Amino acid sequence: MMGRGKPEGMGGEDLAVTVARARAGDREAWGELYRQFAGPLFRFCRRVLPTREDAEDAAMDVFVKLRGKLGQYDPERPFTAWLYKVAANHCWDLLRRRKIRQDLETEEAETLPLEHPDPGQLDQMISEQTSGGVRQALSRLSDRARMALVLRYYAEMSYDEIAEALGLRRAFVGVVLLRARHELRQALAQGADAPPEAAGARGGR
């Protein structure tokens, strides 16, 4: 499968060597990294940002940043994690700067109770969904909910990393993720009723 936030066609050891070469200023090695990560990184931005153009711009910008910050990368840590951390910070900044974030504040995330799902209903809903339908529904979530899901299930970030990227306390990460799932379920339920063009209004570009 393409993606999963992992480099395309490069083993962990190879990757470490390539990163080391790129850090030493080897342009070929950097080109190698670019080729490996352009796809995953673009898809990351595409999942998080509202339009394809935004995602393209952001992906380019993130690569420029990555190259500039390569010297700061700690080789002890996984390169992929560092890459997505930079990308997440960039995209989150972008969203925050545009002030289109409509999600709830941390306190609310803490205090607002969640409705306990009916496993039977939920099971049925999940069985009926396609990947495309889920992506459409994701595009209708609040920025933070979408971001949290992408960080966890696309970039495979740890709870600590998500907390750092979103500026949350670690203890809230589980709640934010669960809340995002609830938002998603709601969007999926609405999407099933809504006409397809309305459902794809944002994510379909």
Place this chain on the structure above:
Amino acid sequence: MNATTPVIPSNHVDEVTGLLYIEGQLEPASARGVVAHLERCPACRRLLDTLKRESLLLREALTEADEPLPARLLAPRLAEGVSWAWLTALGLAAAGLYAFWNIYVGPWMETLDQSGFGGQFIFTWLLFNGASWKGWNDMLQWVIVGSLVILATVLLFLFRRNLRRLTSISVFLAVALLLSLGFAPPAQATEFVKTRSTYEVPAGQTVRNDLFIFGNSAHIDGTLDGDLFFFGHSLTVDGQVTGDVFAFADSVRIKGKVGGNVRTFNQSISIEGDVARSVMSFVNHFELPAGATVGGSATLFVEDMQIEGRLGRDLCAFAGEGKLDGRVGGEVRLYQDRHARGVISVGSRADVAGDFHYRGPTAPDVSSNAKLASAPHVEIVHEVPDYLRSYSYWYNAMIWGMAFVIGLLFISVAPGFVQQASREVSRIGAPLGLGLVAFLGLPIAAVVACVTVVGLGVGISAFFLWVFLLCFAQVFTAVWLGETLMGTTSEAWPMTGRLALGLLVLRLGALIPVIGFWVRFIACVLGMGALVLLIFRRVQRPIVPSPMAAAPAAPAA
């Protein structure tokens, strides 16, 4: 989002705990509790299975490569490709420049030298070209439009990411500018004359168009029905010019009539006839002898003036010395330079209908017979160091405010750009060197662009850009200074604070005698250099050295 009362069965695993459990985020003790409960609770087992399936669905949906990679990312700018393209472009540009130099600049420079004009007059000529803009014919105007389009496109391309939010405004402004240029009133018939000797319009002859004369000298004894633009050694108007006279010459004598305005940059001007409208002169010696008249006002930047004739309206002069001994229909405002040694006198035949204001180091010598409408307002200004004068603080506060507003604009439009520029300033050496090159090179390039005619639009734009940078490039230096004092930041508001502090430090530095000039100069040059570096990097630095489509990864060595 639902906010209803939870309906979590108290003796079951709640959903958050379930999620944390399947994600391996529970404390071992809690996890053991969950395992124990799951063994005897099918409902909770089912919930957790469902959550796991939901995770799986999410992973699949998110990681699926559902759309192709954009072409921009597939084939980003290539270092190798760029270099030959740039080399070709630079080669073509150099060839073009060489050709234009030979065809246009060389001969004109020769004319210039023969007319007694050295290189220092090139700037006045630049202004001259700007002033005579309306005279260019249609073709030239479209060439200008073309060059502006190219310049605008290049700028938009270079800064497209920073200006993203302002792109529509920029495009709108650019289009508006181009339309206004494109639909400017059609140019009048214009004649260009280049001569090495004297150009003459003999008495009795009438020339019915605008006339551009480049030559040693010109005599207008007949009638010129249009504007006259003269560029050469000496100009004499014995006949009549119905339009305006623009002259860049060593000496100008107007014995006949001018129907419009007279504007000159020259060594000496003597108006012995009639000028129907106003006179504006940057000149060493200005003379308006008895019997001569100027219908409108006179604005003079002059070393020495002798006014015995009649002025229909106001006289405003920044003068070193001189005498006013004629009739002024409006008010008189005289400003004498603080360092001037001479005296401005008002003679017995002076007749001023309006107020009389004087400001300068020595009181004017006003004859008791002079007719002044009211008592003269005389303000004596002694030479005082800047830091002792209160107005200089207001002035500095104003400059600070202007720079701050411009900086704020930069930060709000393109915070990333300002941040990068500030990083570039911090390298000191490179921006200082490049800044000096830009400081000296940009005006020269602007002049060269203007001289080659084709690049007039580009030249004037470049010149204005240079003036703008001269005033505001310090903004980037200020941000760097602020960041040096308060620590770096990428957020807009903290950056604004650093900008304010940096500008304050720079302004305070500028108040110090002697050193102040260098503080301003270095701040300006550093800012310019940072901008040049940034632009250079944007053009030069590719994101990836070779295309995506290249052969698969070679094994890492």
